[in-house]
Amino acid sequence: MQTLYFDLRDTKGPQKEMEDKISAAAKILREGGLVAIPTETVYGLGANGLDGKAVRRIFEAKGRPNDNPLILHVTGPQWLPRYCSDVPPLAYVLARKFWPGPLTMILKRKPTIPDETTAGLDTVAMRCPNHPVTLAIIREAGIPIAAPSANISGRPSCTTAQDVLEDMDGKIDAVVDGGPCMVGVESTILDLTCDPPRLLRPGGLPLEDLERLIGQIEVDKAVTSPLQEGEKPKAPGMKYRHYAPKAPVTVVTGAPEESAQEILRRVGATSGVVCFDEFADLFPEQEVHTLGPGDDKLIQAQRVFDALRTFDTSPVTEIYAQCPDNRGLGLAIGNRLKKAAGFHVVEASGERVILGLTGGTGAGKTSALRAVESLGGTVVDCDAVYHEMLDTNQAMREDIHACFPGVFNGDGALDRQRLGQEVFRDKHRLEQLNDIVFRHLIPEVRRRLTESTAKLSAIDAINLLESGLDGLCDRTIAVTSPLELRVRRIMARDGITEQYARLRIAAQKPDEYYRGKCDYELSNAAETPEAFEAQARDFFERLIESVKEEKQHGSSRG
Ligand code: TXA
Ligand code: MG
Secondary structure, eight states: OOOEEEEEEOSSHHHHHHHHHHHHHHHHHHTOEEEEEEOOOOOOOEEOOOOHHHHHHHHHHHOOOTOOOOEEOOOOOGGHHHHHHSOOHHHHHHHHHOOSSEEEEEEEOOTTTTTHHHOOOOOEEOOOOHHHHHHHHHHHHSEEOOOOOSTTSOOOOSSSSSHHHHTTTTTSSSEEEOOOOOSSOOOEEEOSSSSSEEEEOOOSSOOHHHHHHHHHOOOOOGTTTTOOOTTTSSSSSGGOSSSOOOOOOOESSSSSHHHHHHHHHHTTEEEEEEEGGGGGOOOOOOOEEEESSOOHHHHHHHHHHHHHHHHSSSSOSSEEEEESSSTTTHHHHHHHHHTTTTOOOSEEEGOOEEEEEOOOOTTSSHHHHHHHHHHEEEEEHHHHHHHHHHHHHHHHHHHHHHHHHGGBTTSSSSSSHHHHHHHHHHHHHHHHHHHHHHHHHHHHHHHHHHHOOOSSEEEOOOTTTHHHHHGSSSEEEEEEEHHHHHHHHHHHHHTTEEEEEEEETSOOHHHHHHHHHHHEEEOOOSSSHHHHHHHHHHHHHHHHHHHHHHHHTTOOOE
């Protein structure tokens, strides 16, 4: 079959010529043909989404498993009620804000859509792409266009018309060239048939943008981890090996400086490297494809598929790829890299260990922290950080002021006693204060950890588990001790009566709570603080070794 090529890169050219090409593409589609179309994310391989026979040709051309449904491309929310039933108001809220754009919504389907398009599911994926040429083609054709990414199934997606020709020349009726794709990774897929809505695939629209508009979103497990035997993902496409170049890929996560060093330790003469621009010089012997500057995820998204595709024409035997963090577009870029790697992921922070310590008063946390310091570790005392932030962190002070208006004096000084009284007897008010504090504390503690060059750090926090600070830790440790020993220690340490010591312990969470939630328990039955410090030191030495061991051999987490 001869594949026609329509050049529509320059939309400012002669109007008539452009309209003719758009009509020609629309006509092929209406008559059941296959046309590759440009979108802002990646190129799509389009057919009439209402024509089961035409849609079957898409699956043949791509070699796509036929249990993997397609996205219907439309020109706006007015198309939703034609093909979807029970459209929730939320769908219109999202469409008004993000369409045309890289958001695909999963909604209940109407029977007008053939089973070929939805792979027999009772839902359908709807998207309005942000590309003037493709919007004009759909409008002219007057039908919804079913279009998966235009690559051969399993290969990285196509972000230029040349990529499409490489995979599809001779197999489809036409390619419409609308220039290189501006976004570079596919659309974000959000399932609106469940509550809360669920992210099935991270993509060109960052999760944070969606959350800001509609609140909580559940992230499907298939986004961050490989599927277990027999497990079924909500988006059928997430189960297939994907985006993969021919050579095996290893993704290296962690701070860019560290991941670059980790790759440097691993590469040989026949390795390929995908890295940020800043690190390309580290690999003079290797074939390198850069992702763009480490701090520019827009460019990284545009380049990620090209970087992977290009290796298929070179003789590399393995590929190592640097990976951005998960914020913003980083979640989608990292997801594509990890899928290309079959989730073979190595953490570059292999040398660095962060422990979280928690537990009630009198159990021996202070001695345990001294043991960490004696091993060369630094300790972040979250209670001290919190008190410092009460005086210096303007954003946190403003949030506290908005919620507890009376606690700041005229000169802006915080009346701590008054704040304490407000939350002391009222559980709800305490929760409100904790929400505010934890929200600001986590980034501050993360900043302090990143700035420190120590190979070992401990986070000391009584609220380690409730605050979410445990998420920053490699391992969490509950320091516990038999009740009677705690009572005696507090009496001796603080010079208080037995009755008062028992009251103080009773006001805190019991050891069982910490024991149940932490990764490890460090139990203190020692006679003296020195003896417990020595015991803790042994415990930490062994624990740190096992953490490093696991990191160096790579794990598939995240
Ligand atoms: O940016 C994009 O979305 C591109 C451009 C061309 O629009 N299209 C694209 O299509 O990435 P495709 O077929 O490569 O990926 C569509 C994904 C697949 O993982 C598929 O399983 C999932 O969407 N999907 C389609 N219909 C679904 C449904 N009803 N429920 C759940 N997942 C669905
Ligand atoms: Mg695809």
